[in-house]
Amino acid sequence: MKTRLVTDVPRLWGEVAAEVAAGRRFAGMFGTARPEGLLLSAHLAIPGGVAPLDTLLPAGAAGYPALTPRLGAAFWYEREIGDMFGVTPEGHPRPEPLVLPLPPGDARRPRPGQPGEPRVIEPDPRALPLHVIGPGLFTIPHGPVRSGVVESIEYLVETPGEEIPHLNMRVFYKHRGIEKRFEGMTPGDGVLLAERVEGPASVAHALAYCHALERIACLVVPWPAALVRALHAELERLACHLDVAVRLADAAGLAVATARFGWHKERVLRLVSQACGSRFGRGVVVPGGVSALPLTGPGELLAAIGRLDKAVSADIESLMGTASFLDRLRRTGPLSPERAREHGALGPVGKGSGFRDDARETRPYDAYSSLGLRPPATRGDGDALARLQVRVDEVAQSFRLLRQVTDELAEAPAGPLRDESGLRDGRAIGWAEAPQGEVLYDVRVAQGRIVRCRPRSASFHNLVLMHEVFAGDILTDFPFIEASFGLSIAGVAR
Amino acid sequence: MWALRGLRNGVLTTRWPARPDPYAAAGRGPATVLDERPADVDTEELERICPTGAIGLAGGAVRLDQGRCVQCGRCVTARPDVFGWAEGPAAAALAPGGLVVPEIAETPERLAALREGLRTRARALRRSVHLRHVDAGSDGTEEWEILALFNPVYDANRLGIFLTASPRHADILLATGAGARGMTEPLRRTYEGMPDPKIVIAVGTDAVSGGLVAPSYAVTGGVAATVPVDVFLPGSPPTPFSILHAILLGLGRIAPAEAARVNRKAR
Numbered sequence: 001m002k003t004r005l006v007t008d009v010p011r012l013w014g015e016v017a018a019e020v021a022a023g024r025r026f027a028g029m030f031g032t033a034r035p036e037g038l039l040l041s042a043h044l045a046i047p048g049g050v051a052p053l054d055t056l057l058p059a060g061a062a063g064y065p066a067l068t069p070r071l072g073a074a075f076w077y078e079r080e081i082g083d084m085f086g087v088t089p090e091g092h093p094r095p096e097p098l099v100l101p102l103p104p105g106d107a108r109r110p111r112p113g114q115p116g117e118p119r120v121i122e123p124d125p126r127a128l129p130l131h132v133i134g135p136g137l138f139t140i141p142h143g144p145v146r147s148g149v150v151e152s153i154e155y156l157v158e159t160p161g162e163e164i165p166h167l168n169m170r171v172f173y174k175h176r177g178i179e180k181r182f183e184g185m186t187p188g189d190g191v192l193l194a195e196r197v198e199g200p201a202s203v204a205h206a207l208a209y210c211h212a213l214e215r216i217a218c219l220v221v222p223w224p225a226a227l228v229r230a231l232h233a234e235l236e237r238l239a240c241h242l243d244v245a246v247r248l249a250d251a252a253g254l255a256v257a258t259a260r261f262g263w264h265k266e267r268v269l270r271l272v273s274q275a276c277g278s279r280f281g282r283g284v285v286v287p288g289g290v291s292a293l294p295l296t297g298p299g300e301l302l303a304a305i306g307r308l309d310k311a312v313s314a315d316i317e318s319l320m321g322t323a324s325f326l327d328r329l330r331r332t333g334p335l336s337p338e339r340a341r342e343h344g345a346l347g348p349v350g351k352g353s354g355f356r357d358d359a360r361e362t363r364p365y366d367a368y369s370s371l372g373l374r375p376p377a378t379r380g381d382g383d384a385l386a387r388l389q390v391r392v393d394e395v396a397q398s399f400r401l402l403r404q405v406t407d408e409l410a411e412a413p414a415g416p417l418r419d420e421s422g423l424r425d426g427r428a429i430g431w432a433e434a435p436q437g438e439v440l441y442d443v444r445v446a447q448g449r450i451v452r453c454r455p456r457s458a459s460f461h462n463l464v465l466m467h468e469v470f471a472g473d474i475l476t477d478f479p480f481i482e483a484s485f486g487l488s489i490a491g492v493a494r
Numbered sequence: 495m496w497a498l499r500g501l502r503n504g505v506l507t508t509r510w511p512a513r514p515d516p517y518a519a520a521g522r523g524p525a526t527v528l529d530e531r532p533a534d535v536d537t538e539e540l541e542r543i544c545p546t547g548a549i550g551l552a553g554g555a556v557r558l559d560q561g562r563c564v565q566c567g568r569c570v571t572a573r574p575d576v577f578g579w580a581e582g583p584a585a586a587a588l589a590p591g592g593l594v595v596p597e598i599a600e601t602p603e604r605l606a607a608l609r610e611g612l613r614t615r616a617r618a619l620r621r622s623v624h625l626r627h628v629d630a631g632s633d634g635t636e637e638w639e640i641l642a643l644f645n646p647v648y649d650a651n652r653l654g655i656f657l658t659a660s661p662r663h664a665d666i667l668l669a670t671g672a673g674a675r676g677m678t679e680p681l682r683r684t685y686e687g688m689p690d691p692k693i694v695i696a697v698g699t700d701a702v703s704g705g706l707v708a709p710s711y712a713v714t715g716g717v718a719a720t721v722p723v724d725v726f727l728p729g730s731p732p733t734p735f736s737i738l739h740a741i742l743l744g745l746g747r748i749a750p751a752e753a754a755r756v757n758r759k760a761r
Contacts, residue, residue, distance in 0.1 A: 100712075110711055110712075117711055118711050119711060120675075120711055121675070121711040121712065122675055123675055123676045123712075125676075144676075144677065144680050145628055145661075145680050145684050146659075147659030148657070148659070149627045149637050149640045149641045149657065150629070150637060151629045151632065151634055151637055152628075152629040152630070152631075152674075152676075152677055152680070172676050173674065173676040173677050173680065174629060174630070174631040174632070174671065174674045174676060174677060175631075175674060175675075175676055175712050176631045176671075176672060176674055176707050176710060176712050176713055177707075177710035177711050177712030177713065178707065178710075180710060180711065181706070181707060181710050189545045192545055192564065192566050192706055193706050193707075196564075196633040196700075196705070196706055196707065196730070197633065198633065198634060199632070199633035199634035199635030199636075199638070199731070200634050200635065200638060202635070243638070254496060256496035256497060256499060256500040257496055259500065259645065259646045260499060260500070262642070262644075262645030262646065262647075263503075263506055263645055263646050263647060265642075265645070266642060266645055266647045269642075270517065273521075273522070273733075277522045277567070277579075278522070278565065279639075279731075279733065280635055280731070282565070282566075282730070283565075283566055283567050291567075291571075315499065318495065318496065318499060322495075322496070488634040489634070490632065490633045490634040491634075493674075493676075
């Protein structure tokens with residue numbers, strides 16, 4: 001789809017809100033600093049693709065009318081734009097910093113898209129307000145250094161003692177300035193950085209990034225390479241879903257289940273490392289194809305997948321039959337189908353609430369268009385249990401796909417693994433379905449260098465929904481709800 | 495029910511480092527230099543190969559700083575005659591200079607002093623140590639690999655190594671990530687909250703040098719800018735075996751040479 005430039009901001013927001021009301025999914029928004037002003041881009045998921053809608057805010061404008069009052073899903077996106085460019089989304093219900101807290105009016109901003117950058121920007125947490133309102137309420141600050149080996153984020157739990165009426169999240173702690181780092185890199189080096197935006201979803205990020213480059217240059221990924229990509233993408237899905245099982249079992253104190261799923265996850269990572277050298281599938285995906293065929297032969301791969309499937313399925317069956325475990329998940333952290341649809345909730349979070357937009361099905365890429373994906377049954381309960389059931393279904397589906405891909409790979413004719421006809425300048429959007437949900441990359445290349453690259457992880461889009469799922473849940477439900485979302489903070493704070 | 499399932503597969507736990515482990519020995523480490531003085535060496539070519547600038551020439555010899563290596567394999571693909579993969583878990587060093595290969599000759603005295611200082615501290619910790627982890631801007635994979643140490647395959651508890659939530663109970667600080675500025679203060683305060691003696695390990699190339707993420711307005715380019723690091727472990731991310739090796743190295747329970755010997759035996 002062609003990029004369209006809508007002339008003024010309110011008109012663009014009107015279009016976006018109307019499209020979402022008509023059933024389209026809002027997939028994100030971001031800004032780009034240009035000499036002539038601030039380019040605001042919104043993404044809408046349409047059948048077969050993702051459409052960008054652009055509008056230009058003239059240089060020197062201190063603010064713009066916010067989209068959030070018309071479309072709640074823009075809530076975090078507009079706060080991030082405020083942090084990055086120092087413009088105020090006027091009418092935003094809470095226009096406070098999100099990823100880079102600075103006092104209002106502070107001119108030091110990263111301004112992605114503008115050549116050069118400030119050498120150092122120290123975040124100033126004092127720019128964040130403290131919110132505690134209501135009689136008898138107090139705040140439990142939980143983070144950024146939390147118990148266990150977890151990524152840095154601060155949850156401010158506001159509670160009268162047991163229930164959690166409100167939750168605030170501070171995600172800025174591990175902001176790394178990734179978007180500015182992309183700028184000036186060659187497209188070939190960019191894939192290495194894309195793999196490190198959100199580590200557990202390295203393959204999906206590399207895929208989405210490369211899809212954008214391939215769309216710009218009209219590259220065709222050779223069939224064996226498309227299969228290798230799907231192989232690693234599904235192995236990554238297995239590892240991430242097993243990780244969620246480990247965390248949920250650990251939260252419930254099921255020591256044996258925690259150990260068993262930890263072992264299975266380790267087996268998946270070892271399978272990946274034996275196939276490509278990296279335990280996270282890094283270095284496999286390159287623009288135009290893949291770097292090499294799996295180091296393990298198809299026969300050996302198939303046998304390993306079969307053994308793993310048998311062991312994982314048996315343990316999943318036991319887990320889903322453990323009443324004391326299921327009781328902790330049932331009706332915990334519910335997300336209503338209406339909210340999931342309105343927000344365009346991605347991945348297992350959306351699917352568990354009956355909203356299903358899987359990029360592998362609706363906007364297929366690489367080998368997925370010919371693998372005959374059968375969508376599993378919809379789960380609509382919206383609670384932590386539904387999100388786990390979605391993952392259980394996806395694990396079974398991944399094993400099916402892995403068998404199919406390995407079989408096809410054994411029969412695929414030998415040939416090049418990469419379209420070498422060269423990368424070009426231009427702008428395109430790439431997507432891939434990560435274990436956490438859809439990953440989007442909006443990439444612009446000029447004179448053989450990246451001038452703007454905006455990764456949008458599913459974690460960023462979904463994490464904001466954590467605000468809304470504590471309906472009568474108490475403090476001890478917190479680890480279950482967090483684990484059931486299964487997100488990576490690296491992909492949120494970037 | 496679960497108890498029976500737990501017995502089903504017998505003992506899965508590795509015996510490394512007491513016994514060799516094939517997966518430990520085969521684990522991919524950072525890139526290394528195979529041929530220090532290749533015939534047709536071109537400075538510009540060498541510097542262009544590496545996206546993090548880990549490769550350079552010093553006095554006509556090829557030098558690779560593993561502390562900057564993100565294991566992308568560009569150099570191994572471009573010049574398989576000059577570069578290869580280091581194998582096995584012995585990736586960590588007690589000083590950033592110790593990560594430069596081939597080794598720089600001038601450092602043994604300094605290394606001996608570092609090791610002696612570390613030994614004095616580690617002696618007090620005996621054979622029960624508690625780890626505290628702080629994420630200072632990682633990509634999320636290092637957390638997975640540290641957590642893996644406590645799955646039944648690695649089971650670090652068997653070596654007297656435990657996780658603790660409170661810095662007050664911690665002996666070793668595992669710091670990951672490129673040193674996000676938002677985490678500078680929490681990282682420093684966690685370190686200060688730990689009782690002496692304490693050991694700090696920078697886990698991963700990002701924590702050692704910032705890796706691909708540095709330079710950036712938002713990171714310090716490694717955690718050593720904030721806390722005094724004792725053990726530098728490269729890897730993007732490092733494998734669980736190499737993290738275990740780094741912990742044992744910090745505790746003086748495994749010497750770098752000894753670890754290499756264990757690896758050779760396994761192969």
